[in-house]
Amino acid sequence: MPFELELPAVLRKAGWKVKIRDKERVEPPHVTVMRGPDMWRIGLRDVVLLQPPGGSWSEVPDGIRRIVEQALPRLREAWDAMYPENPVGGEHD
Amino acid sequence: MTETAYVLEMGKVSSCRHLGALHPRCLRSREAIREAVRSASRRSLWICMAVEPAYWLAEVLSQVQTARRGCLLALADIPPPLASVLSAGLERFVPRQRTMLPLNELAAVLASEDCGDFCIGGSVVERAGIVALVRGDLSLLTVPFSDFPAKQSGVVPDFGRFEVADHGRTLRFGSFEAALDAVLYERDAAYRRRVKAGRLAQDDSLGGSLRRLRLQRGPRLADFGPMEKAVARIERGEVRVPRRSTLAVIARKLGVEPEQIREF
Numbered sequence: 610m611p612f613e614l615e616l617p618a619v620l621r622k623a624g625w626k627v628k629i630r631d632k633e634r635v636e637p638p639h640v641t642v643m644r645g646p647d648m649w650r651i652g653l654r655d656v657v658l659l660q661p662p663g664g665s666w667s668e669v670p671d672g673i674r675r676i677v678e679q680a681l682p683r684l685r686e687a688w689d690a691m692y693p694e695n696p697v698g699g700e701h702d
Numbered sequence: 703m704t705e706t707a708y709v710l711e712m713g714k715v716s717s718c719r720h721l722g723a724l725h726p727r728c729l730r731s732r733e734a735i736r737e738a739v740r741s742a743s744r745r746s747l748w749i750c751m752a753v754e755p756a757y758w759l760a761e762v763l764s765q766v767q768t769a770r771r772g773c774l775l776a777l778a779d780i781p782p783p784l785a786s787v788l789s790a791g792l793e794r795f796v797p798r799q800r801t802m803l804p805l806n807e808l809a810a811v812l813a814s815e816d817c818g819d820f821c822i823g824g825s826v827v828e829r830a831g832i833v834a835l836v837r838g839d840l841s842l843l844t845v846p847f848s849d850f851p852a853k854q855s856g857v858v859p860d861f862g863r864f865e866v867a868d869h870g871r872t873l874r875f876g877s878f879e880a881a882l883d884a885v886l887y888e889r890d891a892a893y894r895r896r897v898k899a900g901r902l903a904q905d906d907s908l909g910g911s912l913r914r915l916r917l918q919r920g921p922r923l924a925d926f927g928p929m930e931k932a933v934a935r936i937e938r939g940e941v942r943v944p945r946r947s948t949l950a951v952i953a954r955k956l957g958v959e960p961e962q963i964r965e966f
Contacts, residue, residue: 610855610857610877610878610879611879626868628879630872630879630880630881630884631853631857631859631878631879631880632849632850632878632879632880632881632884632885633881633884634881634883634884634887641871641881643868643869643871645807645810645869646807646810646811646814646820646869646870646871648871661900690855691853691855693854
């Protein structure tokens with residue numbers, strides 16, 4: 610079962626989703642932010658934008674960024690539970 | 703990316719408004735299809751909403767002796783003999799799948815430049831243990847069930863409940879969700895190369911800089927002689943703070959000062 614962050618109604622209605630799915634790419638632990646066909650991947654170790662390459666936080670509403678930052682402990686915990694072989698605290702991917 | 707989209711349909715209700723992102727031309731007669739075939743190109747996309755116009759298209763294609771005229775995505779059940787005729791007259795024919803994206807999401811994906819990075823639909827072939835995916839560029843990808851292992855938490859994919867979700871970014875098997883890019887990364891070498899190239903270009907680490915510099919200057923790892931393994935380990939990020947003497951030798955070989963390596 611994926612871990613999906615609960616978003617305020619206004620963001621949810623606008624189509625925003627923040628989730629960690631059961632099968633993700635093997636790479637730094639991350640959370641995926643989606644809206645329609647657009648997608649951003651945010652690293653859970655250092656909260657940097659992993660994808661798209663060269664992408665900018667400015668493409669994502671401040672509200673989403675704040676929510677992701679505030680929920681970091683929960684997101685990290687969820688990732689570690691789903692991917693114990695590649696934990697957020699681990700040194701290698 | 704699609705050049706022109708044609709929607710073949712019948713009846714009073716038009717689907718074209720749901721496919722607005724493609725700016726499609728809706729064709730409802732044999733004559734309209736004939737005219738469209740004349741101006742179609744290899745990059746045209748035909749979306750067939752009903753069976754009858756598919757017969758009209760097959761008829762017109764058989765009369766026009768030119769190069770293949772684009773790809774067809776069937777959203778209606780096309781009988782096998784008709785499907786064969788359409789396959790012969792078009793670049794590609796994709797039959798209706800068991801699960802497809804909703805029309806508005808389908809249009810958004812088909813209209814995007816990187817449409818091949820999305821899944822628009824697919825089917826599960828239970829007896830073969832395979833999930834057949836249709837990508838936004840209408841290419842097909844088959845993925846074995848074994849690519850979706852059960853989680854340690856006990857979440858198991860239910861292949862009988864396959865859906866494509868999140869505008870084609872997620873494959874859903876009951877309560878199990880898989881990121882499509884994870885599947886593409888494992889199964890599509892071209893996709894993997896593209897992602898890796900982007901990642902390396904973005905990599906701000908010493909290893910990433912050293913690799914870009916080395917590739918730019920030309921030496922292969924083997925050209926570093928006894929330092930080969932050290933260079934490889936730095937590039938892979940296994941050694942994050944190399945000895946100053948090691949960096950000096952590598953820098954000399956690459957024709958830069960040690961402190962300049964990070965600038966690349």
